[in-house]
Amino acid sequence: MLEMFPYPSGRLHMGHVRNYTLGDVVARFKKAQGHNVLHPMGWDAFGLPAENAALERGIHPGTWTRQNIKDMRAQFMPLGLSLDWEREISTCEPEYYRHEQKMFLDFVKAGLAYRKESWVNWDPVENTVLANEQVIDGKGWRSGAVVEQRKLNQWFLKITHFAEDLLTSIDGLERWPDKVRLMQQNWIGRSEGARVLWPLLDSAGKGIGEKLEVFTTRPDTLFGASFCAVSPQHPLAAKLAETDTALAAFIAECNKAGTSTATIEAAEKKGYDTGLQALHPFIEKWTVPVYVANFVLMEYGAGAIFGCPGHDQRDMDFARKYDLRVSCVVAPKNEDAKDFAAKLESGNEAFTGDGVAINSDFLDGLAVTEAKRAAIAKLEKIKLGTGTVQYRLRDWGVSRQRYWGCPVPIIHCEGCGAVPVPDKDLPVKLPDDVTFDKPGNPLDRHPTWKHVDCPACGKTAVRETDTFDTFIESSWYFARFCSPDSTDKPFDKKAAMAWLPVDQYIGGVEHAVLHLLYSRFFTRAMQACGYLDLKEPFGGLFTQGMVCHETYKSPEGQWLSPADVTKSGETAVRNADKVPVTVGRSEKMSKSKKNTVDPQHIIDTYGADAARLFMLSDSPPERDLEWTDAGIEGAWRYLNRLWRMAAAARDIGARELPAFASLSGNAQGVVRHAHRAIHGVTEDLEKFRFNSAVAKVREFSNAIGELTLDDDGAKAAYRFAVGVLAQLINPLAPHIAEEIWATLGNANPLVDSAWPKHDPAMLEESTVTVAVQVNGKLRGTITVAKNADKAIYESTALALEGVQKYLGGKPPRKVIVVPEKIVNIVAA
RNA sequence: GCCCCCGUGGCGGAAUGGUAGACGCAACGGACUUAAAAUCCGUUGACCGGUAACGGUCGUGCCCGUUCAAGUCGGGCCGGGGGCACCA
Numbered sequence: 001m002l003e004m005f006p007y008p009s010g011r012l013h014m015g016h017v018r019n020y021t022l023g024d025v026v027a028r029f030k031k032a033q034g035h036n037v038l039h040p041m042g043w044d045a046f047g048l049p050a051e052n053a054a055l056e057r058g059i060h061p062g063t064w065t066r067q068n069i070k071d072m073r074a075q076f077m078p079l080g081l082s083l084d085w086e087r088e089i090s091t092c093e094p095e096y097y098r099h100e101q102k103m104f105l106d107f108v109k110a111g112l113a114y115r116k117e118s119w120v121n122w123d124p125v126e127n128t129v130l131a132n133e134q135v136i137d138g139k140g141w142r143s144g145a146v147v148e149q150r151k152l153n154q155w156f157l158k159i160t161h162f163a164e165d166l167l168t169s170i171d172g173l174e175r176w177p178d179k180v181r182l183m184q185q186n187w188i189g190r191s192e193g194a195r196v197l198w199p200l201l202d203s204a205g206k207g208i209g210e211k212l213e214v215f216t217t218r219p220d221t222l223f224g225a226s227f228c229a230v231s232p233q234h235p236l237a238a239k240l241a242e243t244d245t246a247l248a249a250f251i252a253e254c255n256k257a258g259t260s261t262a263t264i265e266a267a268e269k270k271g272y273d274t275g276l277q278a279l280h281p282f283i284e285k286w287t288v289p290v291y292v293a294n295f296v297l298m299e300y301g302a303g304a305i306f307g308c309p310g311h312d313q314r315d316m317d318f319a320r321k322y323d324l325r326v327s328c329v330v331a332p333k334n335e336d337a338k339d340f341a342a343k344l345e346s347g348n349e350a351f352t353g354d355g356v357a358i359n360s361d362f363l364d365g366l367a368v369t370e371a372k373r374a375a376i377a378k379l380e381k382i383k384l385g386t387g388t389v390q391y392r393l394r395d396w397g398v399s400r401q402r403y404w405g406c407p408v409p410i411i412h413c414e415g416c417g418a419v420p421v422p423d424k425d426l427p428v429k430l431p432d433d434v435t436f437d438k439p440g441n442p443l444d445r446h447p448t449w450k451h452v453d454c455p456a457c458g459k460t461a462v463r464e465t466d467t468f469d470t471f472i473e474s475s476w477y478f479a480r481f482c483s484p485d486s487t488d489k490p491f492d493k494k495a496a497m498a499w500l501p502v503d504q505y506i507g508g509v510e511h512a513v514l515h516l517l518y519s520r521f522f523t524r525a526m527q528a529c530g531y532l533d534l535k536e537p538f539g540g541l542f543t544q545g546m547v548c549h550e551t552y553k554s555p556e557g558q559w560l561s562p563a564d565v566t567k568s569g570e571t572a573v574r575n576a577d578k579v580p581v582t583v584g585r586s587e588k589m590s591k592s593k594k595n596t597v598d599p600q601h602i603i604d605t606y607g608a609d610a611a612r613l614f615m616l617s618d619s620p621p622e623r624d625l626e627w628t629d630a631g632i633e634g635a636w637r638y639l640n641r642l643w644r645m646a647a648a649a650r651d652i653g654a655r656e657l658p659a660f661a662s663l664s665g666n667a668q669g670v671v672r673h674a675h676r677a678i679h680g681v682t683e684d685l686e687k688f689r690f691n692s693a694v695a696k697v698r699e700f701s702n703a704i705g706e707l708t709l710d711d712d713g714a715k716a717a718y719r720f721a722v723g724v725l726a727q728l729i730n731p732l733a734p735h736i737a738e739e740i741w742a743t744l745g746n747a748n749p750l751v752d753s754a755w756p757k758h759d760p761a762m763l764e765e766s767t768v769t770v771a772v773q774v775n776g777k778l779r780g781t782i783t784v785a786k787n788a789d790k791a792i793y794e795s796t797a798l799a800l801e802g803v804q805k806y807l808g809g810k811p812p813r814k815v816i817v818v819p820e821k822i823v824n825i826v827a828a
Numbered sequence: 829g830c831c832c833c834c835g836u837g838g839c840g841g842a843a844u845g846g847u848a849g850a851c852g853c854a855a856c857g858g859a860c861u862u863a864a865a866a867u868c869c870g871u872u873g874a875c876c877g878g879u880a881a882c883g884g885u886c887g888u889g890c891c892c893g894u895u896c897a898a899g900u901c902g903g904g905c906c907g908g909g910g911g912c913a914c915c916a
Contacts, residue, residue, distance in 0.1 A: 182832060183911060191915075216916060229916095269914075295914040305916045313829080314914055392915050512911080617852070618840055624909095626840065630853055638852090640866085692842070695851035702851090771847040776897045778847055816896045822846040824896050 001027040001039045002478055004507030004515070008043045010068035012075040014547040014589055014627060015508070017599045021612045022544055022621050022690070023506045024081045028731035029685045031082070032755035038499055040481040041076070041083045043069050045092035046470045050404045054436045061404040062432065065092055075600060079608045080734050082751075087484045091473035092404070096480065098427030099490030100472060101409040105420045106529040112158045115418055118397065119233055119255075119298065122150035127440035128401040129154075149233075149255035155408060155466070156395040159521045163188055163391040165535070166520055175540035177622070180512040187513045189392025193217035194376050195302060196385040198228055198278035201287060205277065212236065212278055212290065215301025215390055219379065220371035221308040223360035224329035226319060228278045229271060229293035230304040237292045240274050247272055247292060254294045269318050270294045278306075281384040282361065282375075293318065299394055309350065316350040330355040330368065396518065398469040401441045403434055405467030413454035413461035422455050428463070441465055474515055475522035478502055478537055489531075496532045505538040512543065542688060545624040547615075549595040551584035559594040563601075567629075586626050597627055609733035610636040616732055617694035638698065639736055642725070645704060646740040649722035652715045654745050660762075666707055667717035673703045674724040675762035681728045682755070690732070697728050719744065727756045772797040773824040774806040782823070790817040797823040 003023035006016055027039040043065075050061035057064075069090060076083070089096055107113035121130040125145040129152065159166075167188045170181045196219065197211040212228055230236050232254035241248035250272045270293065277287035288306070295314065296305055309319035309326040319326050328341035332355045341358065344351055357363040357371040366374055379385030399408065407428040409421040421428055431449045434442035443449060443465040454461035476490065482499045483492035507515075516538070523537040552560040554574060560581055565572050572581050589596045602611050614635035619625045660671060677700040684693035704721045707714055723744055730737035730750050741750040769783045770793070780802040784792055794815050797803060807827055814826040 179832070179911085186831065186912060189912090189915065193916080214916080218916080293914095295916095297915065300915045302916095307916085312916070314916075317914095390915080392912095509910085620841080623834095623841095628840085628853075631840080634853060637866090644867090691840090692851085695842070698851055769847090773846085773897070776846095776895095781847065814896065816846095818846065818897095822897080824846080826896055 001030065001037055002481070002502045002505050003041075004505070004511060005042045005044050005474070005477060006072070007047060007049070008045055008065055008068040008072050009049065010064075010071050012072060012599050014597060014599055017079065017611060018547050018615045018621075018625060019506060019508070019544055020076070020079065020081050021615050022542070023504075024079075024083075024612075024734075025616065025685065025690060025731045026504055026506075027082050028734060028751075029755070031751075032727075032730065032753065034754065037082075038087075038481070039081075039083055040087040040089075040484075041081075041085065042087075042089035042477060042481065043072075043091065044470065044474050044477075045069065045090045046097075046405045046467075046473055048402065048404070051402060051436065054404075058436075060432065060434075062092065062430075065404075066090075078603050079612075082734075087481050089477065089480055089484050091406075091470075091477065094427045094429050095487070097406040097473070099480075100406050100468070100476070101421070101426050101428060102423065103476070103490060103526065103529065103531070104468070104472075105409060105423075107157065107525055108420060110525075110529055112161060112525050112528065113155060113398075114158065115153055115155050117151050118154050118156075119149050120152050120154065120397075122148045122152070124148060125439060129399070146256065152399075154397050154399040155410075156397050157521070157525070159396045159518075160391060160393055162521055162524050163190070163393050164389075165524065166393075166517065167391075169520075169535060173536065173538075173541070176538075177541065177543055180509070180516065180541060180543060183512045184517055187393065187517065191217050191390050191392075193388060193390060194219040194372075194379060194385050195388050196222070196281060196306065196379060198281065198288075198306070198384075200290065201277040201279060203275040203277070205287075207279075208276075210236075211384075212304055213302040214304045214306045215388070216306060217390075218308065218311060218372070219375035219385070220357055220360075220363060220366075220368055221311045221329050222280070222282055222306070222375055223357075223363065224308040224310045224327045225280065225288055225306045226309055226325040226327070227288050227291055227307040227315075227322075228304065229291040229296050229307060229318075231296040231298040232292055232294060233298035234292070234296075234303045236304075237274075240276075240292075244274075247274065250292065269314070269321065271318060271322060273322070281379060281382065289324075291322075300392070301390055310344055311350055311352055313350040313352070316348060320348060327359060329358060329360045329363075330371075331358050332356075333367075396469075396521070398472060399466040400469055401444070401465075402467055403430070403436075403442045405470055406472065407443070408464040408466050408468060410464040411452055411454060411461050412464060413457060413459060415459060416454055416456040416461075418464075419454055419456045419461070425455070430467075443467070471514060471518050472522075475518045476526065478505075478519070479523075479526070479532065491531075493532055497534065500532070500534055501536050501539040504540045504542065506542045506544060508546070509543040516541070542621070544621050545619065546588040547625050547627055548586040549589050549597060549627045550586050551593050551595045553582040553584060555579060555581070559592070561594045562597055562629075588624075589627070602632060606632055606636045607639070607735070609735045610639055613639065613694065613733050616690040618691065620691050621688055638701075639733065641705075642701065642729070642736060642740065645701065645722055645725070646743045648709075649719045649740075650743045650745075652709070652719050655712070655716045655719065657716045657720045658713055663713040663717060664711060667711075667714045670703055670707050670717045670721050672762050673700055674721050675758040676700075677728060678724060678756045678758040679763060682758075685731065693728075694732065697725065697732070700728070701725060724756055726750060727753065768820050770820065771822050772800055772803060773822065774803055775827055776824060779803050779806055786820070788819075790819065793817045793819065793823050797825065 001023055003019050027037050031037045045065050050065045053059055053064045054061045104113060123130050123145055130147060167185060167190055170184055173181060193216050196214050196216060200208050200210045200212055202208050214228060232251040237251055241251055271291035274290050274292060276290040278290050280286040307315035307318060309316040310328045311330055326345050328344040330351060331337040331340040332353060337358045354368050357366050363371045363374055376387040407430060409426060409428045411419045411421060413419055431446055434446060436442060450463040450465055452461060452463055479491045479496050479500060482495040486492050519537045524535055526532055527534055549562060552565045552572060554560050560574060564575050565581055566575055572583050573579060574581050587593055587595060610632060614632045615625060618631050660668060677696055680696045681693045704718060707718055709715050709718055726737045726740040738750045766786055767783050768786050769781050771778055772780045772782055780800045782796045784796055794817055803825060810828045812825045813828045816824040
């Protein structure tokens with residue numbers, strides 16, 4: 001049982017409380033059912049916020065982080081989580097990250113990690129690389145400086161090596177939400193197509209002895225080609241720019257624009273005609289112009305495309321802008337090809353649907369799929385292309401120019417290149433004496449740390465000063481939990497194989513792709529290096545919804561915290577001056593909107609059980625939860641009521657439950673209900689229907705509350721029922737459950753007790769009440785013996801006054817009897 | 829633009845194709861109390877008729893279909909949310 005471990009921000013928030021409550025319910029439930037449960041906790045302790053704190057407050061990131069861990073651990077305690085704190089790990093400690101360094105070096109050996117020059121978002125003020133999501137409108141999120149595209153040497157993990165396996169194995173992740181599986185599929189983005197080679201000619205029509213490789217998913221539309229285009233970062237573009245200053249300027253402009261989503265969206269499609277011509281692979285002596293275009297991505301496919309404006313909207317836009325030929329080579333089956341082609345070629349809409357090839361020589365008449373196949377066959381025959389599979393997924397760049405992360409264990413030597421730090425010198429520890437008074441990476445300007453001798457030749461060399469992406473730590477922590485004290489190896493293989501894969505993993509959907517995909521990759525990479533024998537780290541996955549709250553805005557337009565606002569009905573006023581405030585829609589609790597509720601305060605006021613119960617009862621766990629004061633009050637009131645029932649049960653005194661048959665009808669009813677509740681709650685907990693489980697528990701409490709204690713049998717039944725109640729709420733609200741259990745005089749703690757079992761015989765009823773419909777409309781109900789035959793159902797139903805009224809004296813046309821379900825009478 | 833999910837009372841939400849609205853919140857009425865809090869009891873989908881018990885009609889975003897029977901299945905709209913996004 002594992003929940004995604006938290007970043008130690010220093011403050012517990014409601015999202016944590018929900019996440020860990022859900023996990024704890026499962027952990028306690030499974031333990032009661034007799035499973036051996038491992039439920040550990042740790043800290044995802046590297047990361048940027050620590051450096052920001054250092055920058056803003058002059059605290060060392062390590063000091064800040066370790067203090068936060070201490071504070072947060074203390075905040076976790078009152079929640080009553082059944083965590084194994086003996087296995088606690090913290091990823092910022094060398095005991096943890098040293099293994100990561102070793103694994104990385106093994107990955108390098110295995111060809112799963114490599115170094116290459118790549119284009120990155122570079123913030124010239126902060127002197128660091130920015131992730132795409134840190135680039136807003138082409139500017140650095142913190143410095144506001146225009147982000148540049150720079151070529152930098154970066155380490156990559158070869159996640160694409162497993163692209164096909166990562167994709168096909170998704171089918172086997174049956175206990176993962178479909179949504180997440182789909183998101184991963186889309187992210188990996190497999191597409192089948194062809195690589196096509198276009199011999200290049202100069203403007204005079206003479207061959208330059210080179211071929212341009214492009215990737216396409218539509219080789220069937222090759223006869224509709226009207227241009228080729230390469231990425232501004234394509235080697236061909238760079239080569240041509242050496243002698244073409246206008247092109248060089250164009251490329252520089254493209255690189256300046258950045259690669260953030262927003263920038264790309266805003267950017268207009270632009271191209272630069274290189275003057276080169278590309279020779280069509282199928283049509284003799286036919287050429288198309290070659291452009292450098294800003295919308296062609298270097299990282300995907302071959303970094304170059306051929307444009308077929310008739311059947312790709314983007315190419316169509318480009319063709320219209322630069323006045324290129326548009327020709328139709330696919331027409332829908334049931335339309336007149338000539339008319340369709342004429343319409344398409346004069347319009348601005350590309351046709352991307354299915355159809356039949358036209359104006360395409362040997363492809364004419366073939367459907368799209370067949371035409372693709374035929375085109376690829378021909379390309380392969382004339383050696384100007386091959387069929388290929390392309391993935392959207394790219395290798396994982398893991399270098400970060402930051403301090404608070406795991407150092408990359410590499411030494412750069414002028415003579416030997418990138419040399420791995422020898423095993424005996426691991427871990428490469430982060431130096432503590434660093435300063436944050438200047439922008440950039442403190443490791444880089446540390447006076448001594450990076451200067452070392454080359455392990456290979458002994459000459460002076462320098463350490464790599466980049467650190468790893470913090471997603472690496474969280475890609476294997478689940479394995480570390482299996483043997484957290486292992487010193488020679490990251491974890492004991494046997495222990496890992498005994499515990500893994502994680503049976504139930506719980507966390508937010510925001511990690512649906514990155515963290516979960518990285519972990520799946522890492523597990524495969526660890527397998528390839530012999531660390532374990534496993535592909536998939538997480539057998540079952542559950543993604544919980546966010547915790548939301550209404551937002552409040554003052555008349556001055558400032559966000560207000562719920563703590564500063566008093567609500568009455570639909571209106572709300574500011575506490576300080578009673579001025580009415582605007583009540584906004586409910587949104588995910590966040591500091592920026594100030595709509596957070598402090599868990600500490602809630603726990604102090606109502607206790608952990610109330611907070612847990614409310615979070616479980618109000619919404620299904622996968623959906624967003626709306627935090628309301630009224631809701632937590634309700635949970636609190638219910639706990640009080642439970643306690644009063646426990647006191648009443650205690651006052652009854654210990655007694656055996658007499659034989660069922662000797663009980664009064666009401667007492668029998670409660671005992672039966674207990675069995676029904678055990679059955680229902682067990683099933684709900686198995687299926688993560690916690691809100692429904694709480695509803696059933698409350699229903700059961702209501703039934704107990706209605707029992708009048710007028711004889712010994714009833715008293716015994718009451719006591720019995722309260723005991724069952726305690727057992728059932730134990731995973732949900734463990735503190736009060738344990739108290740009730742003890743109050744009833746049980747010597748052994750509830751936490752060590754087995755989950756109750758229902759007696760199937762107790763669920764059996766001798767009679768059954770079913771609905772009676774006439775023409776599908778409810779007209780009454782009948783109660784008959786459980787195994788009555790259909791004729792009894794029919795005659796009893798037809799005898800109903802309400803039924804007769806609607807039949808109007810005529811015999812029914814048809815009577816449908818579904819035993820134990822319904823009787824539906826079709827009137828004549 | 830592409831892909832996915834979701835639309836049920838005043839609100840959160842229940843409901844293997846079979847009595848829609850379980851359970852809770854809020855609201856209202858009552859009991860207890862000098863009073864309040866707490867607690868307990870009751871009412872609460874909409875509309876129509878009836879003094880009343882009660883009776884009737886409509887009702888799960890909208891339209892169409894499948895079925896004896898649709899919140900649930902299929903098709904088409906509308907609205908909300910999420911993911912990806914110049915991926916060739």
